[in-house]
Amino acid sequence: MEWFAHKWDIIDQLTPFLLQGLWTTFKISIVAIFFGSMLGFILGVLKTLQIYPLEKLINTYLHLLRGSPYLVQLYIVYFVFPSFNISWLNFDSFTAAVVSLSLYTSSYVTEIVASAIFAVPTGQSEASRSVGMTKAQAYRYVILPQALKMTIPPMASVYVIVIKSTAVLSVIGIAELTRQGEVAIMRMPGDIMFIYSLIAIFYFFYCFPVLRFSKWAETRFGSIGIDLK
């Protein structure tokens, strides 16, 4: 009973502190998914235009981001960019977190948008061209509306990936959920396991509904068979 009271005491003390961290996690992940989706959408559409040098360039960009761990990308944005001596690349830690996470997100979104556009049957674009639409009009009125609907389920999975990646930001001292937990552990070093389990539960209640939504959306909007890692 005493054990239980002690643990309840910890939960009672730490919850506001951890919720603060969860709020930062939420903010960063929302901003990153927003900018990452914008960039990813543009790159994804450009990729489907199949203009030779541009496509190669985008593929190289994707390989660079998919081939290296997010931790390394974060260190490069946070430590290497400032050494270029360009004033606006001198990020503070929050900006570095958002920039690196947005770039990382964009690599996923680009592939999703591109494969969704490719998944729209070619007859759709041929038909719109044959009724006299320009290529831009065909994209705007026929292809993109159908393609974007198909991106909803994988985008939810990407959002979970983004949330989980924010845990890594604790290494550059962003006060998000994991970092707040580490600070709490410095105050109560006897309860490491309990506090980490508490953080895990917080993450779980944040991510699990989004994963369920993704699964539901797949039955609702259909799957484009893209496999997210």
Next chain:
Amino acid sequence: MGWLQSVFNFRIVSQYWEVFAQGIVNTILISAVCLILSLSLGILVALGRRSSNPLIWRPLAVYIQAIRSTPLLIQIYLIYYGLPALLPFGNFLNETQTGIIALTIHTTPYMGEIIRAGLESVHRGQIEGALSVGMTPRQTMTNVVLPQAIANVVPPLLGQTAVLIKDTSLLSIIAVFELMGAGLRMFSETVIATESYVTTAVCYLAIYAMMLGLSGLVQRKLGGSAWQEN
């Protein structure tokens, strides 16, 4: 060449080539061990997940969802601080072994889900056909289902392996010496960020390029329907 030296100092990098080579070797070794372990456990998870006994599949479903909904970093911390307390004879594991256990626990559900999707991709008629010609369920599995499932499963497995290799970088946080650890060591000794971290990134990209080459090779050898979209 003076300007190039000021942008990227190759001389300092060349002084650290042994550290990075050791890092690459460790990263590949850790990934290989985790791959073998998580693949074998993943097969068990996939089979258990298909079981009709709720005492088997329900706990596995909880395990899979718990891993997928929490960050790897938290899982590593939980294993790193929690595992020693569970061991009967004190902590006889070093960081690398703890890291391998954490990564295996993290990767197994992903592998399991890939294998399960592969098993489900085999047409029902194949199983019925095999059973009706008198094969035992075991024979059906080894001679009919698995050979077809493997062809469908290899491409996503290679993708997951690439993720596994990248995930090993997080082990540097619990002081495992691998590629990221090599970069961190160079940075802490020389305090030059560009050379340390760009070299680390280039090494990871080299491993990734090797993986891409390997998957091209497998693709030509194996075929299978799952390759078509790329």
